[in-house]
Amino acid sequence: MKDFAKYKVGYKRGDRIFTESDAGENMYIVHSGRVRIFRVIGGLQVDLALFEKGDFFGEMAMFEHRPRSACAEAVEETELLNIDPPTFADMIRANPEIAVRMMRKYSIRLREANRKIEELATLSHTLAGVEDIPAPRSLPTPPPPLSAAAPHATLVVEGSGRSYPILQAETQVGRMDHVTGLKPEVDLSAEDVSRHISRRHARITYREDRFYLSEEIGAMNGTFLNGEKISQQGVLYPLEDGDRITLCQLHMIFRVEPSATSTRA
Template sequence: MKAVFKSTGTGPGSTEPGKEIPARETVSHAGGETIFQEGDLGTEMYIILEGRVRIEKKIRGETHLLSTLDKGDFFGEMGVLENSPRSADAVADADCKLLAISGSRFDEMIRKNPEIAVRIIRKYAVRLREANTLLERLAGPHIDPEAIVRNLEPAEAVAPESAGAASRHRLVELTSGSPFFLSPTSETTIGRADPVTGIRPDIDLAEFDANRSVSRRHAKVLRSETGYAVIEEVGTVNGTFVNDQRIPTGSPVPVKNGDRVKIGLIQLRAVFE
């Protein structure tokens, strides 16, 4: 995974010939310094310009090395793609310089060079094969995927008290007055159902989106102790707006009761009573 990302030249994640990468987009870490920890909220991915990075995971109190990455490798992309908490620790194995890629910049890079997306797909295809191999070693070749999913579902259940707190909160489509109640979990996905992948967002706006202005995976509403925020997904085409202001891709923007939220061409209002 080292042929695409370079600090000079015309590859993605690079600058134009003869130009330096802006300092505000690069971060430096001394050897042994933690870049991020498992559980941290991630909104950026990183490309290694200099040095090495260890990806580690703590299991039952013991630290396990998952991989060692060096110049040209990338990591932390799930933070950009899913806005999800970090799944492992990233530690500088030696003094290193990293290029930080926000959601909006990642979106731009994908549009200019689809090879980035291909590399990420290949990376996760390899991980899937490795996971399948591990499952076969642990449980034998005859595995029931549906049974595995059923066993995982209780672990993802939300406590009744937290579920009830958010059950009244909703986004209301202004033309019809139709309410879309937010998920009791910490995030609510917004978009259009995708029959090809089978992915269905929590709030499916397909019925109201005759012009298909809403992307399949358009945005999320994030819930935290401090309130709600809207974040636009990478790859969204027609924009996401809060009170008529377009929000940047990958950056959470707070939303309060009564705020207007526009998804593509669909006008919604936040009702957090």
């Protein structure tokens, strides 16, 4: 899908992309801008999701051949890729990784839907006067923190000079997902205003007394270690003090200092 210009469709702020119950079999990929998904209930607009660059929507109508289940509207000046079923099939055949990315996004959406259902159920029981309601369990368990003996590691962004500490044994690096409200341990949203870095782009792992870098499955636009592109997603690559990590076009230096505990030892 190298020649994607022919699929681009532009929308101005407030333009309606489709309305609930409209017929349609095409899906959309956000190339730039933002799109909100909402339903009209009792005369009120209820927001369901906010999609930005790299997100897709409208696929339910394409897969199920049913009318649109919600409305879509451009929040700002927006460009979308309008994908019909034959084009989508060609995309999957040419690049199976697209299917992996879609599955991961579905997983995130399902987890968020489960969380909202549990919150609504808890609220319903509370209003009914039921006591001892268990708290929602769908929020992900945070990764374990580094041990006191582990070295102090940071990512220093070239240009801005900002430092991002590595505090967990499994540290996810990427951008905040405004659809779900989830954000990685190292949130580079402030560094990547053009939103080229994937929300879950890379991971830094501390294992057996050393750090490793890996690219997350489904990440786009490349991960580089000392100028060499990481060719296999999910594979651990050893990290050393002073290594240069590049996510898309954002350059960072990996720094490691011995902990006070290990120094005294």
